[in-house]
Amino acid sequence: MLFSSVAVTPASAADSLLSQGKPVTTSSTEGSAFGGAKAVDGSGTTRWASAEGVDPQWLRIDLGTAATVRRIKLDWEAAYATKYRLEISDDGVSYTTVVAVDNGDGNTDDLTGFTARGRYLKFVGLTRGTPYGYSFWELQAFGSTDSSGDTQAPTVPAGLAAGTVTATTAALTWSASTDNVGVTGYDVLRNGSPVGTATTTSYQDGGLAPNTSYSYSVRARDAAGNTSAAGAAVTVKTKANQTTWPGDAAVTVADGTNVFGTNLSGLSFENPDVLWAARNGPGSLYRLTRSGSLWKPDSVGARSLNYKNGSGDPDAEGVVSTPDGLFVSTERDGDNSGSSLLKVLRYDPKSTAKTLNATAEWNLTSDLPSVGNNDGLEAISWVPDSFLAAQGFKDERTNAAYNPSSYANHGTGLYFVGLEGNGMVYAYALNQSGSTFTRVAAFAGGFSSIMDLEFEPATGLLWSTCDDTCNGRSATLSITGGKFIVVGTYDRPAQMPNLNNEGFAIAPQSTCTAGRKQVVWSDDGNTSSHALRAGTLPCA
Template sequence: MRTHWRSQAPVTAVVLTFLALGLSGAPASAQTQAQAAQAAQATVRINEVESNNGSPGDWVEIVNTGSAAVDVSGWLVKDNDDDHSYKIAKKTTLAAGAFLALDVDPSFGLGSEDSARLYNGSTLVDSYSWDDHADTTYGRCPDGTGAFTTTTTPTKGKANACGTTGGGGGQPVHGAWPGGSAVTNADGSNVFGENLSGLSFESSGVLWAVNNGPSKLYRLVPNGSTWRPDTTGGWSKGKALHYPGGSGDPDAEAVVSTPEGLFVATERDNDKDSTSKPEILRFDGSATSSSLNATAEWNLTSDLPSLPENGGFEGISWIPDSFLTAHDFRDEHTGAAYDPASYPGHGSGLFFGGVEDNSTIYAYALNQSGGGFTRIATVASGLSAVMELEFEPATGHLWAVCDDSCQGQSAVLDINAQGQFAATAVYDRPSGMSNYNNEGFAIAPQSACVSGHKPVVWSDDANDGGHALRAGTLNCTA
């Protein structure tokens, strides 16, 4: 994102709702009304599910996480069978922060291996799947935004009973940074300036970085205890990025190095910076040209909620199929265990994109010929915003990182018994680091461990104090 301002989902919903009324009291256009509906829809979430011995039967609770009421009249709740449907009554409005328990019995019953899916017309708003009945209920912790876990007791129509500890029935553990407290500058003075965003280590030890405006890709190499742009191959000042064919200035917010190449996540085209355009682009990092045109493009606008132009993709990570299948990752598209063979041409792993505006992570199988994609999972990050994602192969953690808007906290997500990524811990930033506008985070390979610690690097979009890169350490837990 551009430095010093950002949009929040509740504000967006309020603004769009105001516009839908018309500035002069006149009816708004159908397009504006649709945008308002989409923005409001994004604040309603499934919050708690009772699938066994409920009162009077099975029920699904929804919550409005926004700051404005949402009309949910006619919305549908389904289980994993499209023929099983419960329709919310007419004139049903869900106030801001309110809970609504829907008694889906006798329309249908929820099974021990089932799903709860919430629809607004034909649009899937939210879903949750499980493999066995909960001892109590399954609920989000914290309400509306956190990952689903087993609650300590059913709380129909009320805030969830989450307990106080992580690891089986409560909120994620909150603790100090699991590494060294010291943080040092990791670049020369004003080498990058503002807008340095995502980071990603290559297995060779090269550190890739992107600048979001104007869009650039940097190949960074060690320079003693710091990092500098590679002086070979035309990389000394970074390389400008463009869409396929050479057009535009993609707002590059995140980068990840994979066996299929370098992939960059964007919020918009800076040449048309008032319009949201959440995309993933692939680039050839071995190209010798002075600027780089994307070799493939995936426009995910149609699959995501309506987003402000400055609230789209901020983080991207890649997780190999071998890890996901070994840990029984659940494919929400099929409702079964993830099977890579179901997505021919997608490569050897899935891409996880973090959206700033709704603090949600979306997993995709991308057809490597470009364009085609399938959403595999939707994951609550456990944070109020996502500015970076980083997969740590040694531990199986998916790290979600926030900026100064949430005091530089990081959440660790792991695959749970239901086959879903869920937050298991939230860590404070290292005590030796100020509350910088960090939008990038990269963990060095496990082979870089020395005396039980491995390097990590943050990128500061604001270039505070003339430095955009800072280095610290993380415990080498396996």
């Protein structure tokens, strides 16, 4: 078993059992007989078990006061984790990784060689070793409670005020507290419950409901775990959500009659005059160029796709043009369409061959939830490292700010894929030599299903689109508190029918004319003998 941990300190012979009988909360339980309290009841015959077949899952223990933990012991039942983290927190909101286990084997894990301080201890199961959930007979934490002698709490934060407020976010600022030793941070409370932490005197809350009032307050804490009372509350009301399409109501046909037929799917601009389109059956790519107000295939026409070994019929659903090449997301091999095969394939955009073999491929099937053969990787987008780092994007693997240098040879950004079957978005660092990858984050895309993803550099928004099953709606996501969250949802343009649109692309900012830029949708059904339609969005 391999693991990494925080600062190394030998366990003390005087360490006591801190976790037994303490309050426990969990992400889920398999049933009432397997509640979280069973993991800390001191019995080797009772156990906690999470819901089956779902990643990730967690269990949190409230140690009751700030403590120093030097040893953690997990006594696994048969449903063990191959990958998991143990985290600690002062406030139950912001956590630091204590131990990250990368290849658990189901044997008892008796972890030492670290020291960690906090009140809340959290197990986070990342990868199951069986088809079931996560289950252990006991989780025991050993160490000592705080003995620093500092019992004086910081002063109560004052001057809490709201800044910019949108339909789903609220910015807050306040005056600094003081302490006899030093203030280490602040807890932000929404409607009386902790929602986030800050080390400065500002915070932006996200994931809020439009046109809704929230009460916020802030309390200060020090290194000894002393916490002030919450300061005077401020009430914030979010704005009403705009649901009308933000561009023009009109849409126009953007291709010739029956140029593509059915099955046209993902879209991506390479530059203002080149638009790539993926077709899912048979798997192929089109390089489209402008012809007046229409888009037409270049002289090569449909480029048939193969896997890297030159075989197969990749079901090409999404496409994105990046500085690292042309990337396609797939659901299955058309030569074996009964089986889900969730791969990302890279192709050479400069090739003029009629048949393209992938230059690299990444099989994500084992890392993603099991879905039907027509519910797989429908969407793909790319977000540059420079943007993610500047916005403080959180790496859920390390539970810290995303650091591009942690992922060797991954190119210049992360790849975001949308899983049609559950509406989730998964961010990956793809080693550009091919095959190896690391999942960095996962988040909800705004709908129960995703058809395409599109990053808009001018606004920093990630667009998530759905087809006729969602009435052609779109969502925008922005990084708030280190995570992409939905900040807007929009109806389709008023004059566009409810089509089976599977592709969506936004023209580069350089194409802006009269404050508008083009957007293009692809209709899998080729309604009225046309697969492409164009509309507009305002230029940022």
